[in-house]
Ligand code: NAD
């Protein structure tokens with residue numbers, strides 16, 4: 181079968197690889213019908229997420245048709261249309277019982293992860309050996325461990341190109357808003373106008389935000405605003421010389437600052453960010469340190485939620501502002517998909533949520549290697565892609 185493989189820093193390629201087989205009685209083999217590329221895949225591309233080996237199959241957002249099931253699988257059967265959760269959860273441990281499936285204790289990453297973080301987090305498809313070394317779904321077939329837990333059936337009236345995004349984006353953006361505590365009348369500032377930022381903006385309004393200000397530097401601001409006219413935008417590349425994002429946000433909010441800041445960027449873009457291990461900083465570095473910018477921008481006792489993926493350590497951190505002004509800094513974690521996906525499926529089904537708002541490109545799975553470059557450069561108006569198999 182064909183699959184998108186990591187070949188080294190800044191190099192991914194389609195390769196012919198062996199088809200996966202059932203290894204455990206709880207496994208499901210899925211014939212993938214839809215997949216996509218996420219901002220998190222770019223961290224793998226750049227080698228920021230460590231513990232990758234050449235040939236590893238990437239892809240953590242995918243849907244498909246059940247091809248084969250192990251003897252212990254009860255909830256799904258051959259021919260069922262399903263979407264997979266990007267994280268692999270057991271459904272039974274202390275965290276899974278509390279629907280915090282991204283922290284599952286039984287499917288977790290490797291020793292390096294536990295040493296660096298002081299704790300384990302759930303396995304993730306196509307996301308390096310740091311998070312378990314599970315093969316991903318940017319491929320024709322994928323093995324889904326614990327299929328009863330990690331697959332959600334899609335009803336006939338939810339097509340693949342809508343159901344796919346329950347894997348990650350929709351649950352992640354919803355979690356960012358809920359976990360950071362966005363409530364009625366909040367002024368919310370969102371850093372990053374990619375798919376996660378765009379959906380977080382929609383969901384902040386959904387949770388009663390009075391105003392949402394989206395911050396980025398490119399065409400994505402106009403794209404998001406064209407679909408969500410209530411959205412206000414701040415293009416930091418167009419600020420007058422000597423004006424910071426923090427100053428501009430204070431001006432826009434009567435001097436006080438937003439109640440909430442959501443980090444939907446990507447760790448390696450932030451200048452001053454230093455990895456625990458040797459790393460290549462992405463091609464683009466910005467004039468802003470996103471986290472410090474968020475801390476100084478929100479009002480006193482404001483909340484800052486971090487959904488953008490940081491790996492390892494950061495230095496030059498404005499702990500003084502955090503302490504004196506009572507800033508609540510919240511690590512949102514990888515979003516616990518299982519907590520939200522049934523509720524969000526119903527919202528997609530009823531039309532209350534429309535994931536197609538972010539989908540700008542449709543490609544064949546064989547062309548995914550080219551998509552990585554396009555998505556990385558934010559080129560050709562690419563917000564989110566649907567890759568059909
Ligand atoms: P993306 O790469 O498409 O978008 C990131 C955006 O941030 C880009 O438009 C870029 O121009 C913008 N940006 C760069 N520097 C900036 C700055 N200084 N200020 C404001 N904006 C800036 O990524 P995405 O798919 O939307 O994902 C966003 C982040 O969320 C990534 O870090 C991704 O890894 C992470 N993520 C987390 C989870 C989770 O469960 N926690 C799930 C999915 C994605």
Ligand code: ZN
Pocket residue numbers: 218219220221240241266348349
């Ligand atoms: Zn993702």
Ligand code: ZN
Pocket residue numbers: 269270271272273274275276277283284285286287
């Ligand atoms: Zn578990």
